Amino acid sequence: MDRIMLSRALFKLIRKAVxxxxxxxxxxxxxxxxxxxNERAKTILGNVLENVELARRESMPICQDTGVLVFYVKHGTVLDKKMVETSIVKAVQRAxxxxxxxxNIVHPLTRKNTGDNTGVKTPIVYYERVEGIDYPEITVLAKGAGSENTSTLGMLDPAGGVEGVEDFIVDSIKKAGGKPCPPTVVGVGIGGSSDKAMYLAKKALLRNIGSHNPDKEYSDLERRLYERIxxxxxxxxxxxGDTTCLAVHVEDAxxxxxxxxVAVNPQCWAARKAEARIYKKKIIFL
Ligand code: SF4
Known part of the structure; x- marks a missing residue:
């Protein structure tokens, strides 16, 4: 796929996500x-679902805050990163x-808006090399500020054990209150280093609701956290009301x-993401 076709495909991917x-x-x-x-909570969930249907029918963004876009690119042995990045920038500018x-994107100190959602190291792009992939798979995540601003990182005392981990996560969601527009999908990263844990917490949001960490220690933790939250x-x-989170996804290292x-990254009810496989002549939405 050439640069122009890839940029068109990515534009469609962004539109699908939002x-x-x-x-x-x-x-x-x-x-x-x-x-x-809770009757008020039930009404809000009903309004949210109506909004979801309306956005789809009218081809309009689900929420006015279309967030910061984060791209995850899975690829095989060969990838023209320069072309991928140029295509992403073009697609974001067009969208x-x-x-x-x-x-949404501004200079962090002067607060001057770049005007087209691109800028220094923006949009954010992560690459992951995966065996057996002939064509790249690209996922885009739209992350609103309301939920992103309630992200937390704890460098916990290992002596606190699993209970300490669990309490830190629940406390972080309690402190966030209504700010991340609940019900949220709670992304959690455990282990690695400070930066790796933050990366894993956001990457956990790419998983489908209903999936669980393959390690029983972590899948049990996901279930306990879901109940407590x-x-x-x-x-x-x-x-x-009864619904503060829709799911808890833990990724580990x-x-x-x-x-x-331990990092916590809640995603609001508008948990927007879209994934596609980019073939030579076509795009398949996954
Ligand atoms: S947190 Fe999510 S639902 Fe709330 S305003 Fe931001 S994007 Fe919209």
Whole structure:
């Protein structure tokens, strides 16, 4: 695929991400609405679902904050990174011009808006080499500021054990309250280093709701956290109720014997992501 075709394919991917909420998230919101016992919370979940349908029907962004875009590129042995990055920039600029994306990106100190959602090291792109892939698979995650601003990192005392980890995560969601626009998907990164844990917490948001960490220690932790977080009573948009999170996804890495990094990255109810396989002449949405 040449640069122009790739940029067109990426534009379609961005539009899909910001307009069409993934089916797993929509189903989880629907199940939560049916289960919810708090009337105000039930109404909010109903409004959210109506908004999801409207955005899809009208081909409009699901939320006015189209967030910061983070691209994850899985690739095989050969990848023209320069072409991928140029195509991403072109696609993001076009999506902004065509009002699919709000111009959100500013210089961090002067706060001057770049005007097209691109700039220094922006959009964010991560690469991962995977055996057996002939064509790149690209996922885009749209991350709103409301949820991103409640991300936390703890360099915990290993002596606190699993209980310390669990308490830190639950406390972080409690402190966030209604700010991340709950119900959230809670991304958690455990281990590695401070930066790796943060990376894993966000990457955990790419997993589909209903999936679990393959290691039983972590999948049990995911289930316990889901139960505890939903007992906090924060509820949809912070109005109270049974539904504070839709899922907890834990990703892990080994770490130094004297360290225990734990990162929490909540994603709002508008948990927008889209993934595609980029073939020579076509794009397949996954
Ligand atoms: S946190 Fe999510 S739902 Fe809330 S305003 Fe930001 S993008 Fe929209």
């Amino acid at each position: 307009v069409d909420l993934p089916g797993d998230v929509e189903s989880a919101l629907r199940e939560a609405r049916n289960r919810e016992r 902004t011009r065509e009002a699919m994306l709000r111009p 939903n007992k906090l009573g924060v509820g949809p948009m912070g109005v109270g 080994e770490c130094h014997t004297a360290s225990l990094p």
